[in-house]
Amino acid sequence: MVDVSFEIKGKKIQPESMTDVLDILFLKHVREKIKASVASICCKKHDKQPSILVKGPNLDNLNYEVSGCCEDFINQVKKKIKL
Numbered sequence: 623m624v625d626v627s628f629e630i631k632g633k634k635i636q637p638e639s640m641t642d643v644l645d646i647l648f649l650k651h652v653r654e655k656i657k658a659s660v661a662s663i664c665c666k667k668h669d670k671q672p673s674i675l676v677k678g679p680n681l682d683n684l685n686y687e688v689s690g691c692c693e694d695f696i697n698q699v700k701k702k703i704k705l
Contacts, residue, residue, distance in 0.1 A: 624660055626653045629677035645681060652676060652684070660702050665695040672699045 628635050628649055637649035656674055664671055668691040678684040686703065690696040 624657050624671050625673040626656050627673070627675050628653075629675060630681065631679055648681060649676075656686070656703055660699050663695075663699055663702060665691050668692060668695070670695070672696070674699075674703070 628637065637646050637653070640646050640649070653676075656676070660672060660674075670691040672695070673689040675687045675689070676684050677687065688696050688699045688703070690699060
């Protein structure tokens with residue numbers, strides 16, 4: 623399963639822990655969009671799935687970092703993500 627986590631202002635957060643309903647819905651949408659983009663991808667060499675960290679100083683300025691078992695796989699995942 624693809625792991626998607628969030629870090630805002632340098633702190634790990636869970637969307638459900640936020641107080642604004644629109645922020646919760648936005649982050650859940652981002653998570654589901656990423657998962658839908660890369661759910662079918664698995665490293666053929668190592669049989670692993672990626673981890674994606676969505677981070678930024680606020681919700682209006684998010685970037686992502688992909689972690690995986692090898693550089694080829696990470697590059698493959700980055701090409702599939704559409705934020």
